[in-house]
Amino acid sequence: AQTVTQSQPEMSVQEAETVTLSCTYDTSESDYYLFWYKQPPSRQMILVIRQEAYKQQNATENRFSVNFQKAAKSFSLKISDSQLGDAAMYFCAYRSAFLNYGGATNKLIFGTGTLLAVQP
Amino acid sequence: NAGVTQTPKFQVLKTGQSMTLQCAQDMNHEYMSWYRQDPGMGLRLIHYSVGAGITDQGEVPNGYNVSRSTTEDFPLRLLSAAPSQTSVYFCASRAGGRYGYTFGSGTRLTVV
Numbered sequence: 001a002q003t004v005t006q007s008q009p010e011m012s013v014q015e016a017e018t019v020t021l022s023c024t025y026d027t028s029e030s031d032y033y034l035f036w037y038k039q040p041p042s043r044q045m046i047l048v049i050r051q052e053a054y055k056q057q058n059a060t061e062n063r064f065s066v067n068f069q070k071a072a073k074s075f076s077l078k079i080s081d082s083q084l085g086d087a088a089m090y091f092c093a094y095r096s097a098f099l100n101y102g103g104a105t106n107k108l109i110f111g112t113g114t115l116l117a118v119q120p
Numbered sequence: 121n122a123g124v125t126q127t128p129k130f131q132v133l134k135t136g137q138s139m140t141l142q143c144a145q146d147m148n149h150e151y152m153s154w155y156r157q158d159p160g161m162g163l164r165l166i167h168y169s170v171g172a173g174i175t176d177q178g179e180v181p182n183g184y185n186v187s188r189s190t191t192e193d194f195p196l197r198l199l200s201a202a203p204s205q206t207s208v209y210f211c212a213s214r215a216g217g218r219y220g221y222t223f224g225s226g227t228r229l230t231v232v
Contacts, residue, residue: 043228044225047220091162106170108153110162
């Protein structure tokens with residue numbers, strides 16, 4: 001079974017600085033998707049960035065980028081030029097890309113989250 | 121764009137009561153899921169659907185029922201509420217392929 005681990009329960013960053021959130025995962029599959037979701041105090045789950053396992057190029061969305069190391073099963077999120085609005089809980093998630101009878105491709109497996117505080 | 125709409129946003133139930141959490145999406149997504157979020161445990165899959173008329177169990181299905189009679193709607197029914205079902209519930213949907221899930225704003229349910 002796949003697992004996702006976020007080893008940093010809390011992180012803090014100064015406004016305008018850069019912070020990296022860590023995520024590791026365990027899987028025997030070769031094709032899958034990885035996601036970072038942001039959950040601000042409003043409770044809404046917001047998709048931040050997505051990475052496909054077969055793509056070597058690291059995904060980037062504006063100030064958010066990932067460092068995807070497939071062999072090491074590592075998927076960290078870098079937030080550049082941190083803003084007060086970035087303060088939130090961040091979840092790393094895994095989804096299989098294989099169609100199978102168990103429906104694994106429909107299941108997002110989440111880590112336990114990292115609470116990011118942004119200091120003014 | 122409404123996206124994924126969940127109702128109600130908050131609910132308090134007494135033990136043994138039943139209720140239905142509503143979920144509707146207007147993006148014509150095939151896949152829909154229900155998750156529950158508990159402190160320190162991330163989100164866990166309750167039930168999911170791959171299209172109208174097709175549902176299956178997720179990781180923590182006990183005490184919950186679902187049905188999917190239309191592409192748009194995916195209600196979650198609590199049959200006999202228990203305090204262990206106190207949680208925040210999220211409905212999510214996605215298109216086929218490599219897309220991520222779009223989540224609703226959640227329902228905070230308290231069972232007393």
